[in-house]
Amino acid sequence: MPTPSIPSTHTDLLDAPVATLGTIAPDGRPQLSAVWFLNDDGVVKISLNVARQKTKNLTANSAANLFILDTANPARYLELRGDATLEPDNDYAFADRVGAKYGGVNLRDMDGPDGKRVVVTITPVRVNAVDLSR
């Protein structure tokens, strides 16, 4: 099945500062967290520390949702429902690209010396681009 595309009315939200990541917690309930993310040529990618529960959730169950609210107009949002693939980012190459988006933050400083990160790529099977204000 081809990956559904994001309508041009909502592609600006791929450059928003924050998104909400939905995963499935061990008890089966949805777990939601605010995350930094990167728009990699239209593909949404997140840098996660492997020690975090949301990363463990995705390792156990790839079901994921990236939800981006237009904070200036909360009637407008983009929902990317799909699956996450995780790849090692041992040298922080991707984490550094995310840090650059956020004013040059060094994500190593958040993780401590034993930190390990993965690149999480969200591949949507369903895209909902909503604007209730129109």
Added chain:
Amino acid sequence: MPTPSIPSTHTDLLDAPVATLGTIAPDGRPQLSAVWFLNDDGVVKISLNVARQKTKNLTANSAANLFILDTANPARYLELRGDATLEPDNDYAFADRVGAKYGGVNLRDMDGPDGKRVVVTITPVRVNAVDLSR
């Protein structure tokens, strides 16, 4: 088990204009939507049209998450992970209370003449009050 309480640092978010509701879609993936909600004396309640997929999701699986982002400071958020209970709101008594919060909106106008609504109450089993900016 007693319902976990919301720390006073984050109770103001119960009066925010918008929240993100997480449910479990029929395919097992998290489904996220922006929702209006009401702070009913510290208890979070939502008015949903029964015809919407998120309402069907909650009828099939009560697992729910209400996530409130501080849109003025997206490093701060409140996550209420728990279960939803649904009660009929055939006379729109609760929907009218929600409409009053949103400047006197009549939710019947959104639903059409055959609309049916339920009151969705979120009972958290876990509360995450996050402020990464502190």
